[in-house]
Amino acid sequence: MREEIRQIQALMEGAAYITDPAISTAVHLATTxxxxxxxxxxxxxxxxxxxxxxxxxxxxxxxxxxxxEGLDASTxxxxxxxxxxxxxxxxxxxxxxxxxxxxxxxxxxxxxxxxPLLQAITQAERAPVLLIDEIDRADVEFESFLLExxxxxxxxxxxxxxxxxxxxxxxxxxxxxxxxxxxALRRRCLYLWIDYPSFEKEVRILRTKVPGLNxxxxxxxxxxxxNFRRRQLQKVPGVAESLDWGAALVALHADHLDAELVRxxxxxxxxxxxxxxxxxxxxxxxxxxxLLEG
Amino acid sequence: xxxxxxPRPRDLLTGTVRFCRLLRARGLAITPSxxxxxxxxxxxxxxxxxxxVHRALRxxxxxxPEEFLVFDATFDAFWGGLATAPAPPGEMAAPxxxxxxxxxxxxxxxxxxxxxxxDVGEGxxxxxxxxGVSDLDSTMGKDFSSFGAADLSEVERLAAxxxxxxxxxxxRRLKPSRRRGRVDLRRTVRLSLTRGELIDLARRxxxxxxxxxxxxxxxSGSMDLYSRLLLQFLYAMQNNLGRMETFVFSTRLHRITExxxxxxxxxxxxxxxxxxxxxxxxxxxESLRAFNAGWPKLLDRDTVVIVLSxxxxxxxxxVLAEALRTMRRRAGKLIWLNPLLGSPDYQPLTxxxxxxxxxxxxxxxxxxLESFRALARHLKP
Numbered sequence: 001m002r003e004e005i006r007q008i009q010a011l012m013e014g015a016a017y018i019t020d021p022a023i024s025t026a027v028h029l030a031t032t033x034x035x036x037x038x039x040x041x042x043x044x045x046x047x048x049x050x051x052x053x054x055x056x057x058x059x060x061x062x063x064x065x066x067x068x069e070g071l072d073a074s075t076x077x078x079x080x081x082x083x084x085x086x087x088x089x090x091x092x093x094x095x096x097x098x099x100x101x102x103x104x105x106x107x108x109x110x111x112x113x114x115x116p117l118l119q120a121i122t123q124a125e126r127a128p129v130l131l132i133d134e135i136d137r138a139d140v141e142f143e144s145f146l147l148e149x150x151x152x153x154x155x156x157x158x159x160x161x162x163x164x165x166x167x168x169x170x171x172x173x174x175x176x177x178x179x180x181x182x183x184a185l186r187r188r189c190l191y192l193w194i195d196y197p198s199f200e201k202e203v204r205i206l207r208t209k210v211p212g213l214n215x216x217x218x219x220x221x222x223x224x225x226x227n228f229r230r231r232q233l234q235k236v237p238g239v240a241e242s243l244d245w246g247a248a249l250v251a252l253h254a255d256h257l258d259a260e261l262v263r264x265x266x267x268x269x270x271x272x273x274x275x276x277x278x279x280x281x282x283x284x285x286x287x288x289x290x291l292l293e294g
Numbered sequence: 295x296x297x298x299x300x301p302r303p304r305d306l307l308t309g310t311v312r313f314c315r316l317l318r319a320r321g322l323a324i325t326p327s328x329x330x331x332x333x334x335x336x337x338x339x340x341x342x343x344x345x346x347v348h349r350a351l352r353x354x355x356x357x358x359p360e361e362f363l364v365f366d367a368t369f370d371a372f373w374g375g376l377a378t379a380p381a382p383p384g385e386m387a388a389p390x391x392x393x394x395x396x397x398x399x400x401x402x403x404x405x406x407x408x409x410x411x412x413d414v415g416e417g418x419x420x421x422x423x424x425x426g427v428s429d430l431d432s433t434m435g436k437d438f439s440s441f442g443a444a445d446l447s448e449v450e451r452l453a454a455x456x457x458x459x460x461x462x463x464x465x466r467r468l469k470p471s472r473r474r475g476r477v478d479l480r481r482t483v484r485l486s487l488t489r490g491e492l493i494d495l496a497r498r499x500x501x502x503x504x505x506x507x508x509x510x511x512x513x514s515g516s517m518d519l520y521s522r523l524l525l526q527f528l529y530a531m532q533n534n535l536g537r538m539e540t541f542v543f544s545t546r547l548h549r550i551t552e553x554x555x556x557x558x559x560x561x562x563x564x565x566x567x568x569x570x571x572x573x574x575x576x577x578x579x580e581s582l583r584a585f586n587a588g589w590p591k592l593l594d595r596d597t598v599v600i601v602l603s604x605x606x607x608x609x610x611x612x613v614l615a616e617a618l619r620t621m622r623r624r625a626g627k628l629i630w631l632n633p634l635l636g637s638p639d640y641q642p643l644t645x646x647x648x649x650x651x652x653x654x655x656x657x658x659x660x661x662x663l664e665s666f667r668a669l670a671r672h673l674k675p
Contacts, residue, residue, distance in 0.1 A: 001340055001343055001346055002338070002339050002340040002343075002346065004338070005339070005340075005346070021345070021346070021349060022349050022353075025339070025346060025349045025350055025353060026349075026353045028338070028339075029335050029338070029339075029350060029353055029354065032338045033331060033334055033335060033338070035331065040358075040359070074480075080480065080483070082479035082480065082482075082483050083479075085483050086479075086482075086483060089483070139595060140594060140595065177623070179595055179623065179624075180623050180624045183323060183357070186357035186358070187323065187325065187327070187328060187357065190331075190353045190354055191352075191353060191354075191356055191357050191358070192353060193358075193359045193362070232652075
């Protein structure tokens, strides 16, 4: 294994993120080749975490752009502070200056509201990590716009001029695969698929992130989660749910699982009523042991 | 397993380029730009660690998990150090679906005959007349299989109504407007600069989102009773709604969008008569898969896909499930309309229907006009 990748792995684990060679390699390539990294996977497997850990590891700012349907350029890039501008126009009404002078005044940096993408480009000290979260929720028009920004890291604000990034950010995009992303965006990025963790990995994650969780309980939780994911549930629980459950059990001072405890705390793991009913039926029929076996 | 010695630079470059070309031949979208990135990636990894090389190349060259299988197989074949040259393109195409025997009992397997469709009304025993208010209510609930001439005009009217509603959905994006909608501060400020006084409030309103429809209609023997009316409905929709594509399938898929664009229904039917191959068992899964392969760009988030079928599939259920999954991922919504759902004791027990159910967003009846009106509600966001 390449030394740099080994180092990245060590650094990420040091920041309490249980990684694997695939993730470390992808992060290494993204930072070395200076390409954006597209991370896809089911909900709650740790996609967003990668960006956060990367920022922590490099000691740099994390700038987050949360995507949603209808997100457009102005909300992502910049917007003028209209109320402030209108007030200034009002105040200067009787001022004798020319229109172009007034215009230069109110269209200056003091009236510019920088949104995440522009923030990412105007970091003075060092390259930030730009997290574009849940890009699958935005629409195709936004993806095209994003591609333009990601190719040059250059933004033209007509009233001010062209702003070029002094330090190109490291870009991480996440997607829940709710919709297909455009091919153009996929080709532009390196691709990382994060699957649900294996049993061993999940145990490690639980023991690292939930202090006070003993080995036996961690193993039981992981075992149950693995079994849940093999079922045809409406909403498959991810690692986030495992961690919630672990924390809940620690708070209840539990040291092993029994049917009663599982039933009480099921809401930490299953969020759809049909799923809850199915598992409760299983527990009532005495099938806890099945859930606990590998 | 590690390779004993790292390959020499020139070999690596040519090898990588050839590997990329092989991947492209096997269906992965790889441009020279990606090949270049692949070479750069190999420069920063440990070439003696085969697993690492595999991971690195996959990160650069694969763009979705569905490609992993092909990628892994190609990687093993290519970099495994085999003496044989890589297989020529075309040989690694997905294996053909196995020959399937029709196991399902079929009520009617006869080929469709369009010529009888245009003779509407004669000898059917239905009075030809204008539907009044009371007639309308009964028409809405009447099953398609017993439709007569008078009801056809109702089908047209309803289709036009649905099409119009579809064409005017509002999206969340905003566009400039004169009188309606939210205040657009940006334009307001600009306008007021020249006057120093806020006189005009510029506004933004929600853009009209034009939905696209892609419809797949099963025209095999078992759907005979309904196909006639459904095609009438599709004809009316097609001519009212600009963005719609219509496909029919039985054993194979046919695009009939252009055929439906005709001044009269009779004319459209005449054109459809030229389309052969209506006989035989239905291959829903195969047809949909053919669509995914043949028209990959047709579906996007603004598209609603409708499959009109009773679910009698003589193909592999897994193929159908996979095809539906792919379509649902690409499109905004996937709806399955089943005329059999009109009958209260219908249970979707066939393998085809069971495979399809979890993969669709909505499963609705399609046996009378009322069900089509209900459909209109589902077509809204």
